[in-house]
Amino acid sequence: MIKNYLKIAIRNILRNKVFSFINIAGIAVAIAVAGLIMLYVQYEWGYDRFYPNTNRIYLVYCKDPGNFFIGSDLYAVTPEPLGTAMKNEFPDIENYVTLGRWNKALVKVANRKVFEENILCATAPDLFKMFSYNFTAGNPETALSQPNTVVLSENVAHRFFGAEEPIGKTVEINIYGKTQVWTVTGVFRAMPNNSQFSSYGIVTSFDTYASTIADRKDSFQWGNNSWFTYLLLRKGTNVETLQAKFPLFVQKNIPASVEEGEEFFLQQIADTHLFSKANFGFGVAGNLSLVSVLSAIAIVILAIASINYMNLATARGSVRAREVGVRKVIGAKRSQLIAQFMGESMMLALTAGVIGLVLVEILLRLFSRLVGVDFGSGSLSHPSFVVGFLVVILIVGLLSGAYPALVLSMYRPAAVVKGSAKSGKRSSLRNVLVTAQFAASIALISCTIIILSQLNYIQTKNMGYNRQNIIVVPINLEKSIFQHVGMFEEKLREHSFVSSVTACSFLPIDIESNTEVHATGRTGSKNAQAYCIYGGYAFLKTFEIQIVEGRDFSSLVATDSSSGIIINQTLQKALGRDGTVGRMVNINGQRFRVVGVMKDFNLHSVRHKIQPLFYAMGGWRQYLCVRVQPGHIGPTISLIKTLWNRFGAQRPFTHTLMNDDFKKMYGNEERLSQAVSFSSGLAILIACMGLFGLITFSIERRRKEIGIRKVLGATVAEVVSLLSSEFLLVVMVANLIAWPVAFFLMRDWLNGFAYRTPLGLVPFIVAAITTLGIAGAAVGFHAVKAAMANPVESLRYE
């Protein structure tokens, strides 16, 4: 029986090449898209979710009331003594880990090579136990119990020592400017890419790490939040009840001198990636909006392709009806026919699935770049992907097959064998489905246009600084440059193509540090929370930020570098009367004079409103920024590199262009726009393929009618409009449905930006014209061909 069904199915596929192609190609592409997206969603969803203890591991995060950083006063970093104190206080806590990290440490191996590595220091062996590290050499219990010991991941060990045995070898690590020799005592299997620890290939003994930073004593005290605290709760612990006890714990344990009303909370570790609530989290923050948008897109595209199958299968119903009738006459039960048609759609879905898998394989690298995630090797053979992929195929097969199977198996044999089957006529459900397909495509197109115009707005908006032709060199970790930055700047200024040079704590595109500015207490003045940026004399000049009041810093005024600040217009407003040039303000106990007011510029992404800001000289420097004459970027980079080496730098020279850093800041928006534009293209393509199939069929069926109309004197134009009006009407209705959907979705999305492009009618009109045009072309081609045909041909056999 199955063999019989299979034969029929295969012969049907081969016989109706156009329909089969539309179905298989559409479903294959849809399955491939769904497969890729599933890979991404599984990756993101599985982030930090795979440790055997995941359900019981919690991150402690802290609320520092009033201390807002980019709109939130929650922080993932906590004081070092917290873990121990909590463990002592609460029996519900089975274990805890306190983590410190040092990114881009310089590691020298046997005097040969220098590497930049990320280092983790933790209260081992609790770290290894809690996160189930898999050791291939050494004993996790004792590996870090001696001073000056480290364990490495297999990858790092291989990078350092090649094929040689790593145990017992030594490495020199520079932390906070101090170099120490460490002995390798263990090797562990690298964590998967979707673990927050994946990029940390070195774990050091906590005590030795602590001793290297011992002169920074406050690192280990309450009030200094720079450690990550993870708790392993006992089975059956109620998190709410535990959290409720924290306020009392704070009162009891934190010395009154540093207590500032902090509150502590717990977040399940697996939620910290996509649903992170706190600033400065450990791992890479996940892109929840991309995950949800892509999931929705996968479902929409699968639905569009399935609808194609349903529509074409039922439209061709009149052809299959005869077969159904005959089968019923010779004894088929309805259930057997349903099984047959379901079998056909299943087989089609399976065929499409195989092609889809090939597409996934081909597109994987491109996709991985698109979403900015490295899935790692073997991701396609991972059981969760294989099972998920099969489930997708199964669902598509069932979904597309169910409706045609029910409809087709319903035909009454008497009517069918008499030759009066009433299928294939204008079906209202079919029109509803086509409308839905097009509505989805149109909504996607409108969204694409709006997202692209917002991106364009970001790219072209005057942010208040000039980001072109600026080379950015990170210098904070390179002692030899950091300590002689003035000389380094001098050397650069000697060249005529270098317009200006400044060292600064942050780039103006994303300023991360803030503090309290106290007014002097005069009436009409107010305190204000302000972001701060440190730079040299040429800071404003380098970034072409304008002064609107007062003056820029000058080397001729001695007090400028020690006690002058320049505030932005927003801070000026916030300070009230004290925000005037010449007035004094108090910052961290030191008095500063306001020398000038700079024009507001966007100090964060355009998602956020412009915040109060001041610029002062001195302080910490992270970057050296070099403005060059247009066209001189290449030579300047090689010049800086030469100087870099001449100054005796140990680290390899790295640089970026400020314009690229700016673009990277909008990576999420960029990814979203790429994902949405790509999928809207696909959606409209698949939908049009379906429309093309339907019109082909509809014309086939109405060939005789067209013949008769032509004999009666209808012109080609009249026939074309007769054939296409129905479909164009559908597309028009789809537009009306899609517009409000897209409008509300995009309004919400745009509301996430403090600065945004206005939401006008244009995107919707463009979407309408596009879809009408494409649909018109798909329909028109066939309609014209049918209308031009000689009527005698179609009427001959009647």
Added chain:
Amino acid sequence: MIKLTAIEKYYENRVIKTFVLRNINLEVKEGEFVSVMGPSGSGKTTLLNIIGMLDAPSNGEYYFLDEPVHKMSEKRLTELHKTYIGFVFQSYHLIDELTVYENLETPLLYQRVNSNNRKGRVAETLDRFGMVAKKDLFPNQLSGGQQQLVAIARAVIAEPKLILADEPTGNLHSEQGKEIMDLLKKLNEQGTTIIQVTHSETNAAYGNRIIRLKDGWIEK
């Protein structure tokens, strides 16, 4: 074998009832060869479909082998018609996607005949109808007469007690038509009850009884 009492069939819309069959009383005994005649639209095919359980009467009683068909469930009906009744149509109604062999095999598949038994019966039938050489051809590779031959073969392969033939020679030229009629006659002589609808007096003469329909009534 078949007993129809006061069978009526009509189609209704809001305004009018259109009668196709009126007060049909008919009995057919096992082994009979009945020809139903009448002008176009007189209800011949409808009558045949009702007897074949493809269509339900609007009123009246129908007993098949003494069982009340008008009271049966859909499932039982399918069961009954697939075991006892074979159909032959004017336009053959073979499944285009299946070969001659597979077309013959299909009814046996629906009756869950096991594989060996099935192969045997299909081979035997092919042999009996002289179509062994054509078993791998598709319907559109055969002439009309050959197609109707396959259709009859398919109707008899399940060894039905009753064959219902709706103008079996309607699409054939006279030579082929005669062959088909001879075949039906032979099947009847071997014990199968046959009811055929026909326009042709010649063909009607193959049967041993003629029923004439006019405007839905049986002419006395």
